[in-house]
Amino acid sequence: MTTEAAMTISPKNRKPEVMRITEWSGNHHPENLQALQDKITETNTSTAIAIRALNFYYGTARALVDISLDIPKNEITAFIGPSGCGKSTLLRCINRLNDLIEGARVEGRIEVQGQDIYSPSVDVINLRKNIGMVFQKSNPFPKSIYENVAYGPRIAGVRKRTELNEIVERSLRSAALWDEVKDRLNASALGLSGGQQQRLCIARAIAVQPQIILMDEPCSALDPIATAKIEELMLELKKNYTIVIVTHNMQQAARVSEYTAFLWLGKLIEYDHTNKIFTNPAKKLTEDYITGRFG
């Protein structure tokens, strides 16, 4: 099993800065480690999430193999790959939602803003407040539209009605849903259409003002028009948020993302600018997948 070196994206006009490197777990060969360190040294402050030598196990089955990659700030990064390749698992490692699965085990390191999120001192609840998530199937709570958006802020301790109203309006506006629902905020969220529900879930996620938004195939259950709306919204949101999206739809990855990671059987095969992945992939496997020869 070969270790993939961390593939670091260097945005233009970067200011090289030395990033502190601490010890990681994982089984690396010294030379690979060195290469990795070199790469990371080039990393600048605009890295939002740094994944290092990540292994993930469901019981004894290894779902992710030595994944290392840097996700840049305020950009959209897409994970693509065939079903079961581990892209959703990788996404769920970032907000530690995999903790809930019995028998799941993580090796390696994920740094969000320089802090290892798997270190024992990390407060998972706080972490999740900083990392919003949108799921494959829209999953609004069986509450009113207003209560859905206000759920996160309420949990976070916002009690004042005026403040809540403001947050709800701002979040719904950001999710481009306000004009459609402003007259029926107290109606059940379950009465919205699929696309509206998904945008409501996005509004709910950004109501707690996270830094990062994880999207797990957010458009797979939507029609093309609703999909277009969500994509438009994502491009708008990336000004303020770092977005990581898992998608089955390669056109979608090509349309919205700046960077694309291709995973296959739990391994990171290639990670680069989306343009490069789709026009001139470095690996044969990537090319085969992109051109539809398998997957």
Added chain:
Amino acid sequence: MLSNFKHSAPKGATTNKMQSFWKSGNAFIWLTGVAAVIGLLMIGGLIVLILRNGLGIFWPDRIEELTLKDGSKVLGEIWNREEIPQAAQPTSRVRMKIGNRDFYGLDFRWINEADIEARRYPDSVFVLERQAWGNFFGYAIALSQSGQTIAKGSRQIAAALPKHLAQAGRLLKQINHLEKKVIGDINYDIEQHRLAIKGLNLRTHDLDRSSQIQEIEMAIAALQDEYNRHEDHLEHLREQGNTYQLTIQTVDGQTKTISLLEIVRAFQPNQMSWRDRAGLYLSRTWEFLTSEPREANMEGGVFPAIFGTVMMVLLMSLAVVPFGVLTAIYMREYAKQGPLVRAVRIAVNNLAGVPSIVFGIFGLGFFIYTIGGTIDKLFYPEALPAPTYGTGGILWASLTLALLTVPVVIVTTEEGLAAVPRAMREASLALGATKFETIWRVLLPTASPAILTGLILAMARAAGEVAPLMITGVVKLAPSLPLDGHFPYLHLERKFMHLGFHIYDVGFQSPNVEASLPMVYATTLLLIVIVLTLNLSAILLRNQLRRRFSAGQL
């Protein structure tokens, strides 16, 4: 073409048709249909039987006078008629309710139709519903005031009686108020003071307790004076009521003079129009629902039993929902799913199959003797050896029933929690909610229809349960309701009456089972109506919640 399909079995098979008949499943469809129809018929028959017998009993029937061949006369309501089996000539007999328990000792009499000479419906017949001795069927001879006759003959009496009966009714109300409320309150206060003295003697050792005791004794003396005054007043009222007397005569000539205070209702059924009958029907039904029983529960109303039943079911609900829901949350959300939790789950399911009387015994041993006994020792030592909580009461009965029904609530709540989509939990957790917040704000509201389903099943079972109540606090006749005007208003230690037990008591334990049968039907009907009402309200609430929290996509 089609026939080819029909007979696709291999040629030469002799049982071909038979086989295909069985395979087609037509016989099975019939079997399932018949099973369903039999079930429906039994339920329908039960409802019709109870409705017919339960609704009819308050309707005033006409009174028939039979002249027998031996010259004697019989007066009463005809109840039923049956063929005499194996008689030489086809003939039948009728069963008459003859009432007048004080004259005849029996309520019913069988008469062979062959012995009847003549039948008629005399207009002047009076029916008197009385406080004691049951109904009187007969004639009114005279109405007197302090020995002076003021009305004679049925017409005059019928004209004068309503006014005087209304007056007697008002007096009776006053008397009842004095007896039950005023004197009852004084007795209650005196008892409290006595207990206070006992308590002082038990607890205090210093000398000034004697002055305190003296104070209380003075209060008791004052109360005793008041009691005597009310007693005198009561005596006076009774005398006033007894000035009016009615002389009545049975059909065979026996006479008796009774006070108007003894008469609950007087009417002449053979003269009544439909409207009068309907009015009487409603007034009797109202009496049944709102007043207390008399004549060893065989007559009067069942209000204390209605109150006891509803209150017990509500108390049980208050206990069973939190207990069951908390248990279910632990088992489904917090406990590590493994052999132990599975074993507990099986045990809980089996608990639902334990005979209810076993729960009754457990309630007696655990709640009443252990917990109740301890409460008495700690908080009510002055009343001992007479127990306060250490004896059956509505609280212990409700808790016993809560134990009996908690498995249902646990099972349905667990199913409800399990049915909440995983995506909903993850959505909440991904927003930074803790597990507790997720349970409290998302899972419980979403599972609330399932919780209410559990409560409905629990209430249905609890309202119909009698056996465990008989050893945990139900009585034939409770002196006071568990809710009244005395501080602290809610008396959970009190014994109570229950419709289910009432049915058993009236139907099997009363001095005259035959005569009280209509009461049994009416009470049964009422119990069913109450259970249905409780369930229906819970179902409506659940449907409303379901609309709000339906987890499915619209």
